[in-house]
Amino acid sequence: MRKGVDVGGSFVKVLWEDGRTEKHDVRPVKNDRGAFLKTLREIILKGRPTGVGIAVAGFTSLDGTVYSSPNLRVLDGVNLKELLPELPLVVGNDVTLAAFGEWYYDHRDAKLLLFVAVGTGLGAGLTYEGRPFFGACGSALELGHHAVEKGGAPCRCGRRGCLEAYCSSYGLTRLYGEPVSDAEVIKRALSGEERALKAVEVFKDYLLTGLANAVHLFNPDRLVLGGGVIKGLKPLLNGLGDELKKRVESLPASCLKLAFTKAEEFAGARGALAWALERL
Known part of the structure; x- marks a missing residue:
């Protein structure tokens, strides 16, 4: 079963394909790069998903690299696909993907949808x-x-x-x-x-x-x-x-x-x- 993961500076939020949700507080580790990445891996792998979409607040490249996350600096320079090589995954900016979610679930009649x-x-x-x-x-x-x-x-x-x-x-x-x-x-x-x-x-x-x-x-x-x-x-x-x-x-x-x-x-x-x- 696939799931979507939203990586934020205070919480990591998860939505599973069957509608289940999770909300993980990552504030205790947000300034410790090693601890944060370890926690993030555990959250993403939890439940053995068959595929994962990851949304990140920041400048995120198409190859899965977080170039800069002004509100979550521990992710700067991290390639999420390399962090999770065992999983099929897609990565993108959080609001870019949220815009797609708006169209996918609620606004399929829109030709050009802008989400802010x-x-x-x-x-x-x-x-x-x-x-x-x-x-x-x-x-x-x-x-x-x-x-x-x-x-x-x-x-x-x-x-x-x-x-x-x-x-x-x-x-x-x-x-x-x-x-x-x-x-x-x-x-x-x-x-x-x-x-x-x-x-x-x-x-x-x-x-x-x-x-x-x-x-x-x-x-x-x-x-x-x-x-x-x-x-x-x-x-x-x-x-x-x-x-x-x-x-x-x-x-x-x-x-x-x-x-x-x-x-x-x-x-x-x-x-x-x-x-x-x-x-x-």
Whole structure:
């Protein structure tokens, strides 16, 4: 039986072909490369899968090498196919595969589906006519790292002014201006605190800028939003689709539909499973 595995900086999430799920806390080993890779191997091999799809947050090549994972540095330079030579597996960026999962399970009527996830970071993925778009070497749709402010706020990738520096868990906290978690900022915004609501408005403005740029570049007919920050802010995002359409030209706006993911925290694992089902 095949399974999808989503490798994140705090948890490794698993979705089996029969619908079973697992969630493994890897925070105790996330800064120890040897311990992390040993734990990851054990999680992936558990249950003796016949094939595995692996989704990774970061710049992941088509040969299975994680070139850079800004939020999980212990994976930098690791080739996952070499780590697990005994298993048939496919590897890809987590949001690229999540986008394929959105099409595979929920949006098969979409010609060009763009999935944008805002959580620890900001990532995007694209599926065109039922095929995930990886780019020439696997790094397509790094929407979070396109610049929206020259010399702006620092991003975890090392550059400045990236969209992710404003639209992410740490970006929202920075916009709020106090050392509290993004969950606390969201909680305060939902309770009506003016300062938190102002931070959310700035966050939303940057998000709309990034989404409008992406719509003009790719002309999707389906835009799906997900990620933990989006989930938390959803009650405050009413009318986002209408606001987005006001920012884009009338032709791309005419075929655009906005949706929120149903997969929530297992979107990456679901996409990895879908790609494994397709390829293995």
